[in-house]
Each structure stands twice: as structure tokens, then as C-alpha cells.
Amino acid sequence: MIDAIQALTVVAILASALISGSLLAPYVVRVLTGAPTRLDRLLDPVEKRVYRLIGADPAVTMGWKQYFFAALLLNVAQMAIAFAILVGQGVLPLNPQGFPGLSWDLALNTVVSFATNTNLQHYAGEATLSYFSQMTAIQFLQFTSAATGICVMAAMVRGFKPGSVHMGNFYVDFVRVLTRIVLPLCVLAALVLVALGVPQTIGGYVTVKTVEGATQTLLVGPVASLVAIMQIGTNGGGYFGANSAYPFQNPNPATDVLQIYLMLLIPTTLIFVFGEMIGKKKETRPILIGSYTLLAVDLVMAFLGSIPVVGPGIETRFGGFFSTFWTVITTAVTTGSVNASLAGINPLGILSAFMGMLIQATPGGKGVGVMYMIMYVVITVFVVGLMTGRTPEYLGAKINARDVKLVMIAFLVHPIAILVPTIAAYATKAVDAIPGFSSLPTSVGFTQVLYEFTSSAANNGSDFFGAAANTPFFNLATAAVIFVGRYVPIAILLALAGSMIGRKRVAQQSLRTDGVAFSVVLIGSILLLVVLTFLPFLMLGPLLTYFQGMVNFFG
């Protein structure tokens, strides 16, 4: 349990995210709709030159297929660049530690993981990656995956907007989102992080003699610039293997609170962006109420478990409270950074983490969180339509049989991508290749494997294993799950949005979707869908651990 002051801290941080999200949203909408902004005088000429250089006509508009394939191809090309850098880092510059290139399967896993906003890491950055790789492979993909997420959401919203005729232009969206939203926010956040104590240098590791005369290496590097984008972009992949538990990535409570806030900022903003872009601000309500209510449920559940002052896998400066709080938020927005060892979190906290990753919309990852919420809304509208005997409608458009099939397939991608490989990992005995796995209690081991694939499919990236899962099976299996978990639902949801274009809209909907009543039904159907699908597996994992009376996952 937590005390009143801790509860107030939670409320204050969530409230700050909500307030700044609502304030930032109009600006984001201006960027996405091409409306004039203050940065125009500076950036318009730059953008024009960029479009000329890359040979893209900004006036061209795209259908859903063109939009999706432009995004997919760009992401794959970016993966290729990063792959070459990781494999070849031994001969590339800015490698003062002289790290060799990565194995092909680890490099593949890493680029797929980072280009899809997942950031599952089967390596420890401080012992594996050169400064050059940390910047030009890792930070690079963290930016582009975040921008891609916002772009595909914007495209989906354009499809759903009454009276719209196209999905936008991917290249224009990508360039504008990157230069006008993500980069400026990161520059600001990175400098604040440095001021608060996060290192930023390319001068190489520093060796000192400690007070007692022993030799110590200080693992400094371009850390702050990475932490800014990893949190703002809901990426989560850290500079260090221990992620934001490592003091250079998260030196004190101030940087901890700032990073929690940064994780929540853009996903919360995008909820408000949805209503503004659609042209009906009230339609933001069910998404806002739905996502934040479910987040509150997850937080309460996690805080009901044991919250140690300090314990194994918990950093003293954060304690059990900030570690548990962080774990819930990082999975709720599918960031996947950690400020503690997951094994040190209580079983109910890990159950909350699962809920965040299984729902993916509380408020979910950058852009895709809102997309999943629209998916749940369409399912709910359909179910309510069946119950009341009325034609299901959303935003004035009739929801037809094909729409329902599409959203159901989009929903089902996730359980298949999680459960099949989880079972395969046991069936093929691939789990035995993980050091120490066989000595874990069954429920603890199962929780860790299920978490690995849930985190991959949800494009979250936090995990129990870390570098221990650097085996060919886990590298390739998680890479495949990550890829499917990212692009298949995006493609299906864009197809759905694309089919909305030109569809007849009624002025007066039979079922209002912007009220509290609908929000409640929406929350109910999300819980029903997700719990019914995953409960047996959660029973075998964190719930069993909980009922066995374990306080954490140290076995």
C-alpha cells in the first residue's frame, strides 16, 4: 500500500500530463493539418528543400495503401541503415571502447525492435555499443519510430473524419512531425536532463582511482540525448542495460518524475488531438475516460501489492513506490523503460504491467494507443448495436460487417503473436538456453517468458531477461513477433480508416459515443475482451506467483 503523500504524487503527475497534453494538442493538430504555426518562417524553407531533395511532391495525397507502404518501406530502409552500422561498428568512428560489430541475429533483433518503437534489448548498451551506434542506430530509430507512430495515427484519424477525401501524405507528415514536434521537445528535455545530472559527452569512458584507491570506470556517453527521445517517443530502450535504474540515466527523484511525465506527455496529447482533428472535441471523451480509468485501475492494483522501502532490484533513491509507479506507467504507454529490476516488483504490479501491454491503449504507445482505442470503440459500437437492435454507427458512419471483421482480426493478431511463441519457447526447449532459467519456480519462469512475448507484441520492450535472452531463438522469435505486432494491426486499422473515406455520414447518430455512459460500456468491453482472452495465461503466471505468496520474482 502507499500513503497519502505518495497517492498525491501520482495524481499530481497524471494531472500535469493531462493539462500539458490538452495545451499541446492544438499545436500538434496545426502541425498535422498544415495550419500556420510560429515555426513556419524558420522551417517552411527547410521543408521545401527537403521535399525537393528527397523527390517527394508534398501536394500529392495518398490512399491508405500508399500511406502504409510508404511508412513500412521507410522503416525498413531505416532498419537497413542501422543494421549496417551495428554490424560494422568495429570499423566505424566514435568507438573509444573498441567494441566489435554485433552478431547478425542480435543486430536484426535490435533494428526491428527499435524501428518499431519496441526497444526490447538483448544486449547491455554500455558493454556492446559504440557512441556512434548509440547515436546513429539507436537514437536515430527512436526518433523515426516515434514519428511514424504519430503519422499513422494522423492518417487513421483523417480516414474517420467526416467529409475527408484522403489520408494525407506520409512524407509530409513524417518531416513535419519530426522537425516541429519530436525534435524541439527532445532538445528541450535533453538539456534539462543534463542540468539535472545526466551525462552528455563523446569523450570516452573515464577511469578514476576511488577514495580507497581502487580503479573505477565511469560509463559516460551521449546519454541525455538518448533518454529524452526514449521517453518522449515512448521507445524505452536505454543507454545502459539496467535502463533508467542506472544512475547515469536517471540520477535522482527529479529526473525520475520528469521521465515519468515525459512518457505520458505525447500519448496523452494525442488523445486530445483525436477529437480536435475529427472536428468533434467531445469524441475525445470516451478515449480519455477509458484510457485514464483503466490506467487508474492498473495503478490501484499495483499499489495493493507489497511496496518495499528498498528491496532486491530496487534503487534506494526511488524506493518501492517510484519503482512500482514507473512499471505501471511504462507499460501503460508501452514505453518499456525500467527504473528497477522487474523481478523486484510485486506480482500484482507485474499483473498491472501485463494489463497495460495487453490493452495497449491506457493510453498506449505513441499514436498506436489512440488507434487501438478507436478499434475498441468500433467493437463496442457493434456490440451495443447488437444489444439495442440498432444499426451500429460511429462518427456518423454505418459500421458494416467488413469493418467488424477487420477490427476483430486486428484484435486477434495480438493473442496469436503472444501465445503461440510462448508455447513454442517451451515446446522447443529454447527456454533452457537462458542462464539460470531452470532453477526458477515454474510460475516465475512462465511469467518471464510470457512477459517477453507480450512486451514484444505490444511493442513495449521491457523484459525480465535482457542480455540473457541473446540466443538465436529469442532474437529471431521476438523480432518476428515485434514486426507482426507492429505492422499488421497498423495495416488493418489503416485499411479500416481508408474504407471510411467517402462513406455516407448521418447527421444524427442513434447511439451517442461521446458521453459517460458509452465510456463505461467501452471500459467494460475492453476488460471483457482482454481478460477473457488472456486470463488462463495470466493465471499460470503472475496470478499464480501472487497466490503462492511470493512478494517478488527473485524466485
Add this chain to the structure above:
Amino acid sequence: MSKPSRWKTYRPVIALSILSMLVCGLAYPLLITGVSQAAFPYQANGSQVQLGGRAVGSYYIDNGFTFPIFFQGRNETNPLAASASGVDPDITLSDALSQVPRISSATGIPAPSLDALVKAHEHWTLWVTGDPYVNVLELNLALIAAYPSSYPGYA
């Protein structure tokens, strides 16, 4: 598809991926590095702490104290006591206070003075409230500064 039209399709993809790498992967981190080194050189280089005119470690990284005359960090070799990072620079207030008798008997500094020194270097997980903790390196440097005669050869 003929060659020129294929190029027309792939050119934006290839050009934009290279351009975005140069901007996000090089220009951005190097800009932040330059500004940080100029504006916040202490933090940007790892908050290095000096003793007797030389750097002895970082404020944020466990300094690995083992001598009985010093406050010691967490036992990072025992998985059930270790932190997540393995270099946790802090210990709880109660952990620090529990080490006072050992330091007192090793150095001859009166225990109440050591207690007071610990309390003077308290931090809290919620700034002014929350769980109290101390930074081990900061505390030991304060110890050396306050009792130089008990720590010959360190100051």
C-alpha cells in the same frame, strides 16, 4: 515497372532514411553534446567528485567502499540485497545509522557525532518527504572533511 518510375518510388524512401539518420542520429546528439559541454560541463561529464585535487569517482555511482572506517554501499554481490543497477550510490538512512558503531570503534569518532553527520546529509525520495536515504560518497567525503585527523592520507 520501368526503371525511372521505380526510382521515383524508392528515391523518397532512401533519401529520407539517410537524411533522417543524419539529423536525428548525428546533428541532434552532437548539438546536445556541444551545448551541454559548454553550459553544464560538470553534469555532462558524469558529475565527477574531487578529493585532494583529483577525481575519485562520480556522485551518482557507488564508489565501492570496503574499509571499516567508511560508510559502505549496498552489498551488490548478493542478488537478494543488490540494486537493479549494481552501482546504487545510496543507502537508506537506517542502513547508514546501523554502520555508525563500526565506524566509531574503527576511528574513535564519538557515535553521536557520526549520527549527527548522517542526519545532516539526508535526502528523501520525495524531496522534502518520503523515505530518507544518504549518498555514500557524499557522506564519506563529509566525514573526511570533518575529521581529517582520523583519516590521514585521504584529505
